[in-house]
Amino acid sequence: MSVEDAQNMISNNPRDIPRIVPGRACGSCMMCCKILRIEELDKPTGVWCKHAVTGKGCGIYDDRPRTCRAFFCNWMRDASLGPEWKPDRAKLVVRVQRNGTNLEVSVDPSFPRAWTRQPYYALIKRWAQGSAQHRRYVFVSIGERTIVVLPDRDSDIGRVGRDDHVIITRRVGPAGLVFDIEVKRGVLVKT
């Protein structure tokens, strides 16, 4: 898994279009236009897209790339995330990684500690505690910096590029499960 792989699953199949919570709309939010890496535009994570027009939206809406057309953050898809989780308010975009398993909380680099505030941190930690036993993990990304949120600790693993691969293994220790993290550099992982 590479953090750069962490855009939501993309499909041309209309049946794969995710279910949006009734009544929920992006409105004035454009956080994914800053936080996402857009392959087709060669846009890195954490910087505004050159086509984003403040207060108006996408300047190339009809011609926007497939990645943009397919993306809906978890706030749009999960009714349990309240209004405080709307990305332009939370300064966080929550999404399922392309592997369909791990969760990624992408932080607006202008507010790098946004994920540590409450109520956000408490729920992020609960996600980590509930999912690690099923080999699903929670990552916080701030630009290319990555933090693995585990049940027993938050581990800052530094810069993780698109060709890097994060491997998390589990073993049983005296006090329960112990998680080991290894970052393999320069290994392109196909998904």
Ligand code: SF4
């Ligand atoms: S981050 Fe979510 S709510 Fe905001 S514009 Fe993107 S899809 Fe819409």
Ligand code: SF4
């Ligand atoms: S192309 Fe449009 S929708 Fe896509 S990131 Fe840029 S401004 Fe946002």
